[in-house]
Amino acid sequence: MPANKSVLAISGSLRAGSSNHAILRYLGGLAPADFDYVIYDGLAGLAHFDPGLDAGQTPSPVIELRQLLANADAVIICSPEYAFGVPGSLKNLLDWTVGSGSLEGKPLALITASTGGQHAHAALQLILKSALGGNLPADATLLIPFVRTKMDGGGNVVDIETKEALHQVFNVLLTAL
Numbered sequence: 001m002p003a004n005k006s007v008l009a010i011s012g013s014l015r016a017g018s019s020n021h022a023i024l025r026y027l028g029g030l031a032p033a034d035f036d037y038v039i040y041d042g043l044a045g046l047a048h049f050d051p052g053l054d055a056g057q058t059p060s061p062v063i064e065l066r067q068l069l070a071n072a073d074a075v076i077i078c079s080p081e082y083a084f085g086v087p088g089s090l091k092n093l094l095d096w097t098v099g100s101g102s103l104e105g106k107p108l109a110l111i112t113a114s115t116g117g118q119h120a121h122a123a124l125q126l127i128l129k130s131a132l133g134g135n136l137p138a139d140a141t142l143l144i145p146f147v148r149t150k151m152d153g154g155g156n157v158v159d160i161e162t163k164e165a166l167h168q169v170f171n172v173l174l175t176a177l
Contacts, residue, residue: 005177006036008072012079012090012120014044019113019147020078022155027076027170035174040068049095062096069102073177076109076170077128080147081120086127094127104133107176109140109169113147140172 009024024039031037047059069075079090086094097103108128112121121143128134142165144150150159157163 004034004036005073005174006038006071007031007074007076007173008068009037009039010075010077010090010093011039011043012077012087014087014089017155018080019151019155020080020111022151023078023111023113023144023147023157023166024076025155026157027078027166030167030170032174038068038072040065043089043093046089046092046096049092051099054099065093065096066100066102069097069100069106072106074107074109074173075103075134076111076173077124078111078113079120079124081112081114081117084116084119086120086123091127094132097132101133103128106134107140107173108134108136109142109173110136111142111144111166111169113144115146115148117143117145117147135176137172137176140169140176142166142169 011020011024013020028037042061042065045061053059079087110124125141128136144162150157150162152158
């Protein structure tokens, strides 16, 4: 029997109760039964990027991240925008993938969910496609401005248009496999 396809979901927020985590949980509920959907929880434990550490002393959390990425058939990133840019912790994770080529050719989806988000969204698209060589179809990206107005107090997506857009992005990602 063939192995299940797998999607690795990465939140750009360190706050467990964030809108980004809630969106990733929502998407996990959409995953077909024959898919493994895992939300990465090691973002806070990654060492600060130092290319010198890749010369035989790569930190174990980085090795584990790279293994998760290698085993994933697709990756979805959902991130806020901080100070008009990519959150430092997510940028750090992405920096660790440059030398390993972990995202090269990998089907990707990107959701930026924040108060604004357009600056981080554009920067992440550039990083994922140009710097990391990921397979990021235009239809697999979504900017959700004012995300908190589209969720209830329990962190559930309640806005119908946002739900439909999330379904579309997720379906594009799954079709890319």
